[in-house]
Amino acid sequence: MDRFIIISGCSGGGKSTLLEELARRGFSVIEEPGRRIVAAELAGDGKALPWLDAETFLRKAIALSLEDLQRASALPGRVFFDRGLLDAASALAAMSGEPVLQQFAGQWQFHAQVFLTPPWPEIYRQDAERQHGLDAAVEEYERLLRDYPALGYEVVELPKVSVGERADFLLDRVAQP
Template sequence: MADASHRFVVITGGPGSGKTTLIEMLAASGHAVMPEAGRAVIREQMAAGGNGLPWADRARFAELMLAHDLRSHAAAKDQPGFVFFDRGIPDIAGYLGLCGLPVPETIGRAAEACRYRETVFIAPFWPEIFKQDAERRQDPAEAKRTYEAMVATYPRYGYRLLELPRASVADRAAFVMRHLAAEA
């Protein structure tokens, strides 16, 4: 099978910056999407009474996110056209760095082996739309630090970041599609 990474588009950034809303709009437009591992892991761990949660065992949480992201990356190969990822494997390395934890070799190897399109879209910290919820317990300061961690992390893995505008979700979607068409 030919390398499909040129079709795998990551949208990253801090929590509460509009990533998931953008992903949902792209899905509604007919594009394949891969949901954020962190939220899925939190829901699964809460339902099972597990401790692989960012407020309980951050290293375990990262391991579970990696397993989820590896499955998503493999499943994306069967999807036609662009596949939009709500975060990518390098996000896990950024998260661990943000927490002051070492990045295990398994995460570095996975980030090198499971590639995405070179251009990664990053949503900047946007205090006007930031909201906390049951799964997003970070405060605005941590959301901003998370964004900064992603700015530092993705280039280390060979990606080029392109910042999304602080604009409506429709304008953001158009921005993404324009840039993907221009890079074709």
């Protein structure tokens, strides 16, 4: 759907902060599935964590992303996704060799432009939910830079500017025909 807009990119690059700004401006946003899964796992038995069982974690992320898409279908106007289905499928395909990326790419259509946050070492922070280092985040970013265009999406790198300026940049881009 042209109204479903993906914000992806490097972990710790400011995606969640940007989504908070878009929500503040009245847009519908879908929080990152991975962070929600990690928070739930840390509060529970903690088995489907990316650093313990990455495959189970990614399969859960795909299932949650599919639920998010169904829920987003009922929301009005543009919906901004913090990562989501194609990110999880890209990671699972890279890990397992399964053709899940192509499988899911054909099921849902997103806005033609995917917005990526570039690596930004000055703001990158590890925490309880983000235990991987910047090197792993950069590797992930490079995989997404390859996978999204391979699926026919135009990658737009978000500038390293204030969150308000980032939101303005993104909204200007999606408003263009």
